[in-house]
Amino acid sequence: MGLLVICRHGESEWNLLGKWTGWTDVGLTEKGWADSVRMGSLIKNIRFDEAYTSALKRTHQTLDALLEGCGMGSLPTTQAAELNERDYGDLTGKNKWQVKDEIGEKAFNGIRRGWDYPVPGGETLKDVYARVVPYFEREILPKLQAGENILLVAHGNSIRALIKHLDQIPESEMEHVEMSFGQSLLYTFEAGNNLPTKKEILSVNIDPVNA
Template sequence: MTERLKRTLVLVRHGQSEWNEANLFTGWHDVALTSLGIKEAQRAGKALKIHGFRFDLAFTSALQRAKNTCRLILDELGQQDIPVIEDAALNERHYGDLCGLNKAEAAERWGEDQVRTWRRSFEATPPGGESLKTTAERVIPFVETSILPEVVSGKSVLVAAHGNSLRSLIMELEGMSPEQIEELSLATAVPRIYRLNEDGSIAKRYDLKDEE
């Protein structure tokens, strides 16, 4: 591992899923990547390879869209044999009664303002589901005990997960307020790169745009 890759954390939201394409609330429903989502993950892997990234280990959720994104990235890097840790702590936010509904249909049922509040607010909880706050309450302890210690020790770590679990991770890592995290959106399969100092603080952060 080159010196410049020590204490590096790379976050990648999974590629487009079948329910992303259909504009459905997905949550914990275990849907596959679309053909576009597969290509997005492969492009992310190629971009990481072009920039010389190599990983010591990877983390992903228990859902196939994240696991397959992780696998496709590692395939592009020729790093299929590194340890990959799967844990439901990194699963997407549970959308409860919204799961499987088209977002326009949900707006008709509960009102556009209410659905927008459930989607973006830190504390608002959809019926039977999780708020971003309760999602963070399961993500952050896993990040603090399992992911960040590996990075701070000097390793290069890949995390392939979901929009809301990664937003929770970023909130902790960057010290964002609930109001700030409500405004953050992550594009599918665009690597977000962090270089950490020895004390775990951020030395540098940037998004790695796809490169052909």
Template sequence: MDRLLVLVRHGQSEWNLKNLFTGWHDVGLTDTGRAEAKKAGELLKADGYKFDVAFTSDLKRAQDTLKIILGELGADNLPVIKDQALNERDYGDLTGLNKDDAREKFGEDQVHIWRRSFDVPPPGGESLKDTAARVLPYYETEIKPKVLAGEKVLVAAHGNSLRALIMEIEGLSGEEIIKRELATGVPIIYRLNKDGSVAEKKDMAG
């Protein structure tokens, strides 16, 4: 049985380009982001991947990435499940701030802690630990059972919601996952064992 799970971070967004903290703010893709999504679809198609169901967040940058990928795969009619459980980490009071301006306002060390610690949230926002607390129950109840039943599942989401998933799938610690960088628009392919552990992993970067 092929237990296939493919994760894709959305393509570059308008606020990625402007170096702003985005979080739950609903911004669109740039031309570069749309091209990244198209390339992701082309890579998956070239390797012969087909899917039974797709999941995405409640934010259009992830939804649009997924739509472009499915278009490249000729899978426009694939069932798509959207849920805010897969949304990006909520950056709270940092949302909309330029990352350099935030460093000036709060200090470089403090901003680094908010961005790169596992369990320290920015004011009014979520830490990666908080993000995992909503992403992982959704994965366990909605996504993982489909994969283990043999459905081929595609997830288009965000850097931090996908970090939370990867932490669970690969059995990483909080310290290990915060060091993991996820490129925009690059599929990560997992084949899982029947207990949900990783049988095989392939990163389509480069």
């Protein structure tokens, strides 16, 4: 049996400003760090074998904070661009809440949470799924099936893509799938099963993040 814990990075500098971040490599705020340390205390009873992060530093910093919170010194870690946030293209750096006021809630929700909603110069969630899930199946799943415990730190939308696969959620339902700050997912894998046999949600109470 292998355990997969999936954590979203803590609040970043651009989350705080309400800006679409995508592939922009900004760091955590003090709150993002402190929330992640508290999140780490929820997983201190799991003996992790290795960690995966995206190539963006907000996931590296979150992993460090999680390890501090769970009292672990360090873990062998793989940084993979396949786990990066959705590339928000021309929307990168724009203020989400101003755009929402300009285009209305329905179009805004379509852009943010739709399955195949194009953004000029960027990726759809479907594009994100096409890089995240093959990477997961190739690099991480065999280790879970072999009994390793893995800590994966990624982003709102790269995690939503992975949830679609792990929970077998239809495309039409994806607009309702969120990965909230302060929440981690614990999946159990058994040898021979490509999908998890159990899912638990671990949450810490945090003040809302502006994203």
